[in-house]
Amino acid sequence: MNVAVKHASLTSSALERMARVADEVAAEFAADVDASGRFPQETFDALKRERLLGCWIPREHGGEGLSLTDICALVARLGQACGSSAMIYGMHQIKMSSLIQHSVGSDWHIDYMRECARDQLLLGSATTEGGIGGDLRNSICAVEVEGDRYRLTKQATCISYGRNADAILATCRRNPEAASSDQVMVVCRRGDYTLRETVDWDTMGMRGTRSEGFELVSSGDAAQVFVQPFSEIAAQSMLAMAHIIWTATWYGIAADTVVKAQAFVKAEAKKRPGTVPPGALRLAEVSAKLQQMKSLLVAGIARYEEALADEALMNTLSFIAELNTIKVSASQLGIEVAQGSLMILGLAGYRNAGPWTIARNYRDLLSAAIMINNDRILGNTSNLLLMSKIDVSVA
Numbered sequence: 001m002n003v004a005v006k007h008a009s010l011t012s013s014a015l016e017r018m019a020r021v022a023d024e025v026a027a028e029f030a031a032d033v034d035a036s037g038r039f040p041q042e043t044f045d046a047l048k049r050e051r052l053l054g055c056w057i058p059r060e061h062g063g064e065g066l067s068l069t070d071i072c073a074l075v076a077r078l079g080q081a082c083g084s085s086a087m088i089y090g091m092h093q094i095k096m097s098s099l100i101q102h103s104v105g106s107d108w109h110i111d112y113m114r115e116c117a118r119d120q121l122l123l124g125s126a127t128t129e130g131g132i133g134g135d136l137r138n139s140i141c142a143v144e145v146e147g148d149r150y151r152l153t154k155q156a157t158c159i160s161y162g163r164n165a166d167a168i169l170a171t172c173r174r175n176p177e178a179a180s181s182d183q184v185m186v187v188c189r190r191g192d193y194t195l196r197e198t199v200d201w202d203t204m205g206m207r208g209t210r211s212e213g214f215e216l217v218s219s220g221d222a223a224q225v226f227v228q229p230f231s232e233i234a235a236q237s238m239l240a241m242a243h244i245i246w247t248a249t250w251y252g253i254a255a256d257t258v259v260k261a262q263a264f265v266k267a268e269a270k271k272r273p274g275t276v277p278p279g280a281l282r283l284a285e286v287s288a289k290l291q292q293m294k295s296l297l298v299a300g301i302a303r304y305e306e307a308l309a310d311e312a313l314m315n316t317l318s319f320i321a322e323l324n325t326i327k328v329s330a331s332q333l334g335i336e337v338a339q340g341s342l343m344i345l346g347l348a349g350y351r352n353a354g355p356w357t358i359a360r361n362y363r364d365l366l367s368a369a370i371m372i373n374n375d376r377i378l379g380n381t382s383n384l385l386l387m388s389k390i391d392v393s394v395a
Contacts, residue, residue: 014055015074015077017050018052020046020050021046021047023081025042026046029042030082031360033084033208034084037203037207039161039163039210041164044164048120051120052074053092054118056096056097057117063117068241068301071093071248072245072297075089075090076251076252078252079249079256081256083253083365084206084364086249087364088160088209090245090248090249092122092124093241094238096116098241099123099187102226102228104227105228109226112224122165124160124162124167124169125159125169126158126168126171126214128157130155130157130213131155135376137183137230138181138183139154141153142175142178143173143175144175144176145222148223149222150222152170152217152218153218154170154172154216154218155213155215156216159214162195162210166190167190168193170216171186172184174229183231184225184226186218187224188220189220189224193218193219194218197213198212198213198215199212203367204366205362205365239320239323242327243323244300244304246327246368246371247300247330248297250368251293251334253334253365254293254333254334254338254365257286257338258286258341260356261279261286261340261341261349262283264344264349265280279344286336289337289340292333293330293333293334296329296330297326297330299326303322303323320384321381324378324384327372327377328374331371332368332369334365334368335368338358339362341358345358
């Protein structure tokens with residue numbers, strides 16, 4: 001079963017390179033990464049060797065200029081081998097999208113984008129903060145700029161793979177007098193900051209992402225502060241990219257369970273020629289749900305690309321509600337797919353080891369509903385729907 005998202009513009013060599021990393025490296029170390037709760041270093045060493053960390057960057061800045069669909073295909077392919085690796089890779093690309101789209105007017109950020117392409121740098125994220133829960137659009141900490149230098153201290157409850165990132169993109173208030181929603185984003189480069197762990201990372205799933213909580217103390221060149229306010233970065237790139245690329249991640253993880261379920265049903269059919277295995281009907285059901293996930297992903301990409309060409313659409317409440325709905329729906333479908341596959345595989349899938357295990361997939365997918373909690377998203381969406389018209393068109 002070919003579960004990679006197809007697209008006419010996909011650079012085949014990039015997908016081939018990702019397949020090598022997924023099959024020859026990520027799959028080999030995935031169980032140990034999960035059991036040990038460690039960063040998948042081998043996978044990211046391979047991704048750097050294959051030059052897959054900077055492939056979204058435009059060609060004129062040293063990358064390959066891949067499309068969003070291409071990036072989602074790469075994320076999904078990696079997700080079939082190791083959910084933690086795919087989530088880290090996806091989070092990196094979400095931050096990369098902000099750098100690519102919001103470097104206009106900043107020589108520093110354009111030069112840094114070139115550096116990311118040249119050196120295959122891994123970008124991390126510090127958007128959550130103690131005292132605000134998961135509300136990305138408010139900050140307590142503030143950046144202080146004096147002359148040509150900045151400094152900030154952030155009590156981040158979760159920094160994605162913070163110890164292993166080459167840079168951390170952190171949100172904060174524009175200055176100490178600014179409102180909590182008046183935010184900027186800062187590129188904190190390795191060497192500019194110190195991390196003091198405040199919250200350990202010992203979780204049910206996505207164990208290899210190593211997203212501990214830290215006190216982040218950083219200082220550097222004031223030019224590292226993005227020119228555009230974070231409100232624009234969040235609306236135009238980060239939140240939309242999060243919903244779409246996370247969906248690609250969950251799709252890849254869920255797809256692996258369906259591939260195993262299909263192989264299991266085929267093996268059962270060979271044992272009893274002329275009979276239909278009991279799991280065959282459920283396999284059709286989970287395949288349909290997986291197709292729904294893919295449809296959500298493809299539709300989300302198309303809608304976002306449409307909005308990129310139409311600023312008016314990008315800023316509509318209905319568009320934001322659509323992207324919110326994709327995230328919520330995909331996170332729920334992923335669990336349903338894994339649950340259905342588990343019913344087909346039975347005890348063989350429930351085991352933590354063996355050729356049919358999907359225990360890690362299941363646990364990783366359980367994180368989907370709480371990565372920006374679905375209840376928070378549904379609450380925001382309900383408010384948006386009170387102020388906008390529901391789109392019932394088919395075009």
